[in-house]
Amino acid sequence: MLNKNCGTGFYLDIGTQTTLWLVADLFNHIVYPLERGYWTNSFGLSALESGEIPEEIIREEIARIQTKLQEQKSQYNIEFTLAAGTAALRNAPNGKEFLVRLHNSTNLSTRLFSPQQEARAAWLGAHSREQRSTVKILLDLGGGSTEIIWQNDAKEIVTRSLPIGASILTKRCVTTDPPGELAFRRITEYASPIFKRLRVQLPETRTIMVTGGTATALGSIQLSLDRYDPEQIIAKFLTVHQLKKQMELLLSTNELQRFAIPGMPPDRTKVLPAGSALLFLLMEVFGWNRFFPQDRGVLFGLPYYVKDTHE
Numbered sequence: 349m350l351n352k353n354c355g356t357g358f359y360l361d362i363g364t365q366t367t368l369w370l371v372a373d374l375f376n377h378i379v380y381p382l383e384r385g386y387w388t389n390s391f392g393l394s395a396l397e398s399g400e401i402p403e404e405i406i407r408e409e410i411a412r413i414q415t416k417l418q419e420q421k422s423q424y425n426i427e428f429t430l431a432a433g434t435a436a437l438r439n440a441p442n443g444k445e446f447l448v449r450l451h452n453s454t455n456l457s458t459r460l461f462s463p464q465q466e467a468r469a470a471w472l473g474a475h476s477r478e479q480r481s482t483v484k485i486l487l488d489l490g491g492g493s494t495e496i497i498w499q500n501d502a503k504e505i506v507t508r509s510l511p512i513g514a515s516i517l518t519k520r521c522v523t524t525d526p527p528g529e530l531a532f533r534r535i536t537e538y539a540s541p542i543f544k545r546l547r548v549q550l551p552e553t554r555t556i557m558v559t560g561g562t563a564t565a566l567g568s569i570q571l572s573l574d575r576y577d578p579e580q581i582i583a584k585f586l587t588v589h590q591l592k593k594q595m596e597l598l599l600s601t602n603e604l605q606r607f608a609i610p611g612m613p614p615d616r617t618k619v620l621p622a623g624s625a626l627l628f629l630l631m632e633v634f635g636w637n638r639f640f641p642q643d644r645g646v647l648f649g650l651p652y653y654v655k656d657t658h659e
Contacts, residue, residue, distance in 0.1 A: 355427035356382070357654055358420050360413065360456070361647040364392035364436035364491025364515045365619055366561055367409065371420050374651040379476040379644075382424060387412060388615040391436040392491045392515030400442045409446075410453050417454055428654045432469065433460045434646065435492030435513065459653070461646075467495040467507030469649030474559055476648045481640075484551040488645055489560040489627055491515035491619065498551050508548050512539055514562050514623030525602045527621045532599055535625045543633050554637045555585070559645030561616060562623030566594055567641030568611035576613040578643035587638045588631045595624040 361368040368386040372379050394405050413431070420426060431450060437443030437460055447458040461469065470488040475481060488495040494510040521534035567581030570590060586594075598606060598621040606617040616623075631639065 356424050357428035357430065357651055358417060358424075358426045358456075359429070359647060359650040359654075360431040361645075361650065362389065362391075362409075362431060362433050362437060363561075363646075364434070364493075364513060365390065366491070366615070367412070368647045369416055369420075370647050370650070371424055371426070372648070372651055374655055378478050379473075379648050379651050381648075383420065384647075385416075391440070392513070393519060393618070395436075395440065395519075399440055401436070401440050401446060406442075406446050406449070410450055413450065413456070414454055417456065428651075429456045430650045430654050431456045431458045432466075432646065432650055432653075433458070434466050435463075435490055436515075438462075439492060457654075463493065463495060463509035464507055466493075466646055467497045467509070468505050469646040469653065470495060470559055471497050471499075471505050471649070472652045473644045473646055473648030473650075474557060474642050476644055476651075481557060481642075483555060483557040483640060484553045485556045485636075486642070487556055487558040487563075487627075487630065487639070489513065489558055489562050489623065491561075494626065494630070496546075496548070496550070508546060510542055510546065512542055512626065514619040514626065517622035517626055518619045522622055526605075527599045529599070531621065532595075532625055535622060536629060539626060539629055543629070550634065554635070556631075556636050556639045557642045558627065558639045559642040561613070562620060562627060563639070563641040564643055565611075565613050565616045565620055566591065566624060566627070568613065569594060569609055570611070572610035574610070576611060578641075581641045581643060585638045585640045588628070588636070591624065591628050591631065591639075595621070595628050598624050 359370045366386050367389045370384045371382045451458045486497040491513045495507050497507045500506050522531045564578040568576045603617050
């Protein structure tokens with residue numbers, strides 16, 4: 349276990365819908381955030397038919413990251429950096445090229461995570477607080493993939509990755525606004541065979557933890573927050589019944605109406621109906637009856653990767 353401060357780091361989790369950034373210290377195996385934030389990158393929704401990320405989106409993203417890095421360097425003594433690419437960059441033919449260009453433009457350390465590395469980072473991030481969770485299963489529900497993560501009897505982190513997420517299902521299955529029952533049927537038809545192929549021995553539990561923008565957005569809506577703030581949803585759980593009511597509302601309203609829902613993150617209005625349907629279907633299939641939205645995921649696991657490299 350680390351027993352000293354390993355230095356201040358600047359970290360990026362570049363996802364399918366969102367880029368999250370963090371300036372943090374790691375001390376005694378606990379991550380202490382100094383500043384954090386996010387923006388919409390739309391890598392998943394803007395992907396071309398070939399799967400490539402459009403050039404204009406790449407240039408815009410690199411420029412945003414350059415600006416944010418310089419802002420944080422002016423305030424903090426940044427000793428370590430890590431920009432991690434996940435499902436969107438794994439799946440895009442030019443995903444690796446994007447990370448090379450990002451490194452050349454900013455000198456950030458970059459890494460393309462495998463599903464297993466992404467799951468490990470999510471698990472470490474979810475357990476990076478002083479008060480550790482005792483929930484047995486973590487679901488990392490992203491835009492381009494979903495990881496089911498747990499620890500086995502040997503305390504090894506185990507994961508099964510599903511190639512579906514909120515952005516993928518939105519592009520494939522949501523063709524009308526409001527999405528309606530048709531979208532739910534399409535999501536069910538597309539996702540069910542993937543669930544059936546999932547043959548895992550999961551720990552016995554009725555309560556899970558869920559990280560990612562879909563989960564924190566649903567938590568924010570459940571609390572009717574004045575302003576979307578992931579940190580305010582800590583230790584607040586949603587039952588499968590509450591989730592079903594939220595999903596039905598999201599599927600039955602158009603995008604403009606969803607903007608007006610209290611607690612709704614403005615950049616989630618398009619993908620949240622599909623994300624809520626995916627989470628509901630997973631809970632139904634595996635018999636989970638409630639979940640805790642978790643505001644710490646892959647992003648908060650990145651300091652541990654930097655620590656491992658420099659010890």
